[in-house]
Amino acid sequence: MGGIALLAIFGLLRTFMFSGAGKGEASPPPLVSVVTVEPVELADVVTFSGAIAARDEAALSAEGESARVAALLAEVGDRVKAGTVLAKLDTSLVAPQVSSLEASLQESKANAAVAEAEFRRAQAVANIGALSAQEIERRQAAAIAAEARVKVVSSQLSEAQARLRRTEIRAPFDGIVLTRAAEVGQLASPGGAPLFRIGRAGGIEMRGNIAERDLPRVSVGQVARVSVTGVDRPFVGKVRLIGAVIDAQTRLGSVRIDLPAERDLRPGAFARGEISVGSGRRPLLPQTAVMSDATGNYVYVVD
Incomplete structure (x- = not known):
């Protein structure tokens, strides 16, 4: 038939015997129907699973010293803005x-202002000998020390x-x-x-794992359709990143899909x-034409 086989689909799961079969009469052949297998244009699709994640995350812990x-x-x-206070520790x-x-x-x-003023007055009368050079130096040292004290306390x-x-x-x-x-009390x-984990606003992705044999067929920028448990519509994204290594145990490689930021x-x-x-x-076969047993799947072919 021009290289196109005919598949036999069994319509009867067991053979019925005539009443005279016990007298040596041959049983009738099983009733079957056939279908012509023809090539059909099919999309080649790589499937994988994973989880939704924030593209950028920050783990926030206490800084400086321990406190409750x-x-x-x-x-x-x-949803918070940058700088929003999430928690307060004991002060x-x-x-x-x-x-x-x-x-x-x-x-x-x-004190520094007073010391500086006294030193300036001492300088003003230095030429007329109203104060000794030793006293002027003492006031200058006091002004310098007072200013240094300001810097120490300020620090x-x-x-x-x-x-x-x-x-x-x-x-x-923002996130x-x-x-x-x-x-509270911890x-x-x-x-x-x-104490908290924050995901950056507007950065959502799917993190999945793809079989080693399929990974070479995937490239950055390809369109991906993502379905999420509990949501009755798919989301469209693009491949953002493909992992550089294959897990030695699972034989899977990682992939990340950029997705729109939706609730x-x-x-x-x-x-x-x-x-x-x-x-x-x-070739596209009807599901009813495919049989299976302990060794795998198979079909019947009419010569």
């Missing part, structure tokens, strides 16, 4: 130090103010709160477990992706 969480001002899912130690140093700085500045105050600022956990950029591990330590794309959601890598004419 005093207040929480943000929850998971909140019972550092806040009084700041207040004390602010007072000391004002006092030091006042101490700046350091204390920086410590006070570090008791506020702030968002580093969404992905996780919150902080609890001891937050530098280098400890993150239905929640970081952590399971996702499936498809990338069309071409098309070709291939």
